[in-house]
Amino acid sequence: MKRTLTTLAAILLASAATANECSTGNTLTADTLTIATGNPAYYPWVIDDAPESGNGFEAAVAYAIAGKMGYDNAHVAWVRTSFDGAIQPGAKNFDFNLQQFSILPERAEVIDFSAPYYTTTKAVVVTTANGKDMTPATLSGMKGLKFGAGAGLSAATFLESAVQPMASTLLYDDVANTTAALQANQVDAVIFDLPTALFVTGVQMDNGKIIGQFPTDVNDSPDHFGLVLAKNSPLTACVDAALSALQADGTMATIEDKWLASGAGVPVIDMSK
Amino acid sequence: MSTDTNTARGKSPARGLTRRQVYERKAKQKSLIIAAVSLAAVVILIYIIVPLAPGWEGVKRSFFNWAVLTKTFPKMLSAFVLDLQLFFIAAPLIFALALIIALMRNVTSAALYPLRLFAIVYIDVLRSIPVILTIYLIGFGIPGLGLLPPYNSPYIWGTVALVLAYSAYIAEVFRTGIESIHESQRSAARSLGLSETSMMRYVVLPQAIRRVVPTLVNFLVALLKDVALLSFIGPVELLRQAGVYKSLFANFTPYVGAALIFLCATIPAIRFADYLMAKQNAERSR
Numbered sequence: 001m002k003r004t005l006t007t008l009a010a011i012l013l014a015s016a017a018t019a020n021e022c023s024t025g026n027t028l029t030a031d032t033l034t035i036a037t038g039n040p041a042y043y044p045w046v047i048d049d050a051p052e053s054g055n056g057f058e059a060a061v062a063y064a065i066a067g068k069m070g071y072d073n074a075h076v077a078w079v080r081t082s083f084d085g086a087i088q089p090g091a092k093n094f095d096f097n098l099q100q101f102s103i104l105p106e107r108a109e110v111i112d113f114s115a116p117y118y119t120t121t122k123a124v125v126v127t128t129a130n131g132k133d134m135t136p137a138t139l140s141g142m143k144g145l146k147f148g149a150g151a152g153l154s155a156a157t158f159l160e161s162a163v164q165p166m167a168s169t170l171l172y173d174d175v176a177n178t179t180a181a182l183q184a185n186q187v188d189a190v191i192f193d194l195p196t197a198l199f200v201t202g203v204q205m206d207n208g209k210i211i212g213q214f215p216t217d218v219n220d221s222p223d224h225f226g227l228v229l230a231k232n233s234p235l236t237a238c239v240d241a242a243l244s245a246l247q248a249d250g251t252m253a254t255i256e257d258k259w260l261a262s263g264a265g266v267p268v269i270d271m272s273k
Numbered sequence: 274m275s276t277d278t279n280t281a282r283g284k285s286p287a288r289g290l291t292r293r294q295v296y297e298r299k300a301k302q303k304s305l306i307i308a309a310v311s312l313a314a315v316v317i318l319i320y321i322i323v324p325l326a327p328g329w330e331g332v333k334r335s336f337f338n339w340a341v342l343t344k345t346f347p348k349m350l351s352a353f354v355l356d357l358q359l360f361f362i363a364a365p366l367i368f369a370l371a372l373i374i375a376l377m378r379n380v381t382s383a384a385l386y387p388l389r390l391f392a393i394v395y396i397d398v399l400r401s402i403p404v405i406l407t408i409y410l411i412g413f414g415i416p417g418l419g420l421l422p423p424y425n426s427p428y429i430w431g432t433v434a435l436v437l438a439y440s441a442y443i444a445e446v447f448r449t450g451i452e453s454i455h456e457s458q459r460s461a462a463r464s465l466g467l468s469e470t471s472m473m474r475y476v477v478l479p480q481a482i483r484r485v486v487p488t489l490v491n492f493l494v495a496l497l498k499d500v501a502l503l504s505f506i507g508p509v510e511l512l513r514q515a516g517v518y519k520s521l522f523a524n525f526t527p528y529v530g531a532a533l534i535f536l537c538a539t540i541p542a543i544r545f546a547d548y549l550m551a552k553q554n555a556e557r558s559r
Contacts, residue, residue: 087523089331107523110335151513152520170427170507171517177413181507184416186427231331 022238023069027095033071035062036094039080042175044199044259045100051078057195057259058098061117064251065096065227068242083152086228087111095235096227100193102154103226112236115243116224117252122155123197123213123266125182125190127205132188137212138273139163146170148178148187154223155191162218162271179204193223198261212269334524341526345518349527352514353534356500359428359510363435363500364493370440375447376473392444399441405502408434412506431503439496446488450481487553490546494539501535511535 028034037058040049047055054063054073066076079094086097087110096114103113124142126132134141146167149155159169170187172178179200182190192200194213201208216222229236246252290298323329377392399407411434416425423429454477462472504513511531518527 083520084525087335087519088525089335090328104521104523106521110523148507151516154521156509156517157521168509171504171509171513172507173505177506180413180417181427184413184425185420185422186416186425186507 022241023095023235026234026238028093029077031071032075032077033066033069034077034079034093034095035066036079036081036086036097036099037062038099039082041080041099042196043203044195044261055259057118057255058100060255060259061252062098064246064255065117065239065242068245069238092230095233096229096239098225098227100196100225101228103224104154110231112229112231112233113226114229114236114239116226117243118225118256119222120193120195120225121213121216121222121263122158122191123194123210123263124269125192125197125201125208125210126188127182127185128207128209130185130188132211133209134211136267137269139269139271140273142189142269145188148172148181148190150174150178150192158214159191162214175200179208182208194263194266195260198263198266202261210266212267213263215268215271218271336525336529338522338524338526341518341522341524342530345515345522345527346530349511349514349518349530349534352509353511353538355508355510356497357538359432359435359500359503359508360497363432363439364496366432366436367439367443367496368489370436371443372447374440374444375451378444378448379451381469396441396444399438400445402438404435404438404499405505407438408502408506410434411437412503427503427507431506431508435496435499435503439492439499443489443492446485446492447481449488450485451477453484454480484553487546487550490542490549494542494546497539497542498535 023033035051037046037051041051041056041058043056045056045058047053047059051059051062054060063073063076066073081094081097081099083099083101086092086094086099086101087107089110098117101107101113103116107113124137124145126134126145132145142163143165145165147155147159147163147165147169149159149169149171151171151173156169156171159165170181172181175192175196178190178192181187183205189211194210197210197213201210227239229239243252324333326332374392374395377388378396380386380389408431412427412430415430415433416427458476458480459472462476467476501510501512504510504516509517511534515527515531519525
C-alpha cells in the first residue's frame with residue numbers, strides 16, 4: 001500500500017514537472033516541446049545563434065512559455081526552419097516557431113498565430129556618411145529616399161502604401177545583406193523593426209543612425225510578432241494561455257527589459273509634412 | 274513481268290496503296306490510339322489519385338490558390354519586365370565578350386601567349402564558380418569599394434557578374450565551334466593567300482557560329498532564368514516579387530505563378546532551339 005502511494009506520488013510529480021493537461025498528447029514528441037527558430041537566428045532575438053542558452057529575447061520568451069506550459073528546460077528541443085519551412089503545407093517539425101513572424105490576416109489562412117508576444121514599430125536606418133541623415137524625419141523627406149528592406153518582412157508593401165517612395169525599393173534576403181547594401185550606398189536608407197534597428201546601429205555599424213520610427217497609427221504599423229503553429233493546432237490555445245499568464249505576472253516585461261534596448265528615445269516620423 | 278510483281282506485292286489499284294503502306298497506316302493508327310488511351314489513363318489517375326493524398330487540401334491551398342494567384346499575377350507580370358530588360362542588356366554583351374575570349378583562347382602565335390593564358394584562366398575560374406556566388410561577390414563586393422551612386426548600382430554590377438559568368442561558358446561554346454571546322458578549310462584558305470585574321474573572319478567563324486547556334490539558344494534560355502539570381506543583391510524582379518508575395522500571404526502560389534511566366538517565355542525559345550537542331554541534323558545527313 002505504501003509502495004503504491006509512493007509510486008502514485010512519483011507519477012504525479014513527474015507529470016507535473018513535464019507536461020500540463022492542455023498540451024499532453026498534442027506535442028510532436030511526448031513530454032517534449034519542440035521549438036523552432038531561424039537559421040541563423042539573429043541578435044537581439046537569439047544571442048550567438050544558440051537558443052539553447054536561453055539568451056536573447058525570443059529564446060527567453062520560448063523558455064518562459066515552455067515553463068508555463070509545464071516543460072522545464074530539459075524538456076525543450078530546438079529545431080531550425082526557414083520562413084518557407086514554417087509555412088509549407090504538411091506536417092510541421094516543430095510545436096511552435098518564433099522568428100519575428102508578423103501576424104497578418106492573409107498568413108493566418110494557412111498557419112495559426114498565437115497572441116502577439118511583442119509589438120514593435122518599423123524604423124528607418126541611414127548612415128551618417130551618405131548625407132541622408134535628416135532631422136527631423138518627415139514623410140516628404142522619406143519619399144525622396146531609395147529604400148532597402150528585408151524581403152521576408154512586410155516592409156515592401158508597407159513602404160508602398162504608407163510612404164510611396166519615388167525610387168523602387170531594393171529587397172534582400174536577410175539583415176546582413178540589407179546592411180551591406182546600406183553601407184555600400186546602394187540604398188539611402190533601410191527599414192528594420194525597431195529592436196533590429198537598435199541592434200544594427202548600436203553594434204554592427206559604426207556610422208549607422210536611426211532617423212525615426214513610423215508612428216503606430218500608420219497602416220500595418222506596428223508589427224505584432226506571434227508564434228507560428230500548424231493550422232488548427234490544438235496547442236495554439238495552450239500557448240495563448242501561457243502567454244497571457246506571462247503577461248499578467250510581469251514576466252514578459254522583465255524579459256523585454258533584459259534583452260531589448262529601449263526605443264523610447266527614437267523620434268517618431270512626422271507623417272503630416 | 275513488272276506488273277506481275279506489283280500485283281504479287283499486293284498493289285491495290287483502287288486505293289493506290291501497297292499492302293505495306295496499308296499495314297503501316299494501320300500500325301500508326303493503332304499506336305496513336307494506344308498513346309491516347311495511355312495518356313488519358315495517366316491523366317485520369319493523377320486527377321483521381323493526387324487529391325486522395327491526405328495532404329492534398331493543404332497543398333492545394335498553399336500552391337494552387339486561385340484567389341492568391343489573381344491578386345498577385347498582374348504585379349508579377351510587370352516585375353518580369355525587369356527580367357526581360359536585364360536579359361536584353363546582358364545577352365549582346367555576353368556574346369561579344371565570349372567571342373573575344375574564344376578568339377584569345379585560340380591564338381597560336383607564341384608572342385601572344387599571355388592573351389591565351391588569360392583566356393584559359395578566365396574561362397576556368399568563372400566556369401568553376403557557381404553563378405550565384407559570382408553575383409554575390411561582384412554585386413556586393415565592388416560597390417563596397419566606395420563607388421559613388423549611380424556607379425554602385427546593383428543593376429550594373431549584377432549585370433556585369435552575369436556577363437562575366439555566362440561569357441566564360443559561351444566562350445567555350447564558340448571555341449568548340451571554331452575547333453570543329455575541319456583543318457582542310459584552313460588549309461584551303463591559306464592556299465588562297467588569306468591572312469590568319471581574314472581566314473578567321475571569312476572562313477572559320479561564319480561556319481563555326483552557324484554550327485553552335487542551337488547550343489547558343491539553349492544558353493539564352495538558361496540566361497533568362499538566371500537573370501532571376503540578381504534578385505539576391507536587391508533588384509525586385511519576378512522571383513523576388515513572388516517571394517515578397519509568398520511571405521505576405523504565407524502561400525507558395527506566387528512561385529507557381531512565376532514558374533508559369535517563365536514557362537511561357539522559355540518554351541518558345543526551347544522549341545526554336547529544337548527546330549534549329551533538327552534542321553542542322555537534316556542538312557548534315559543530306
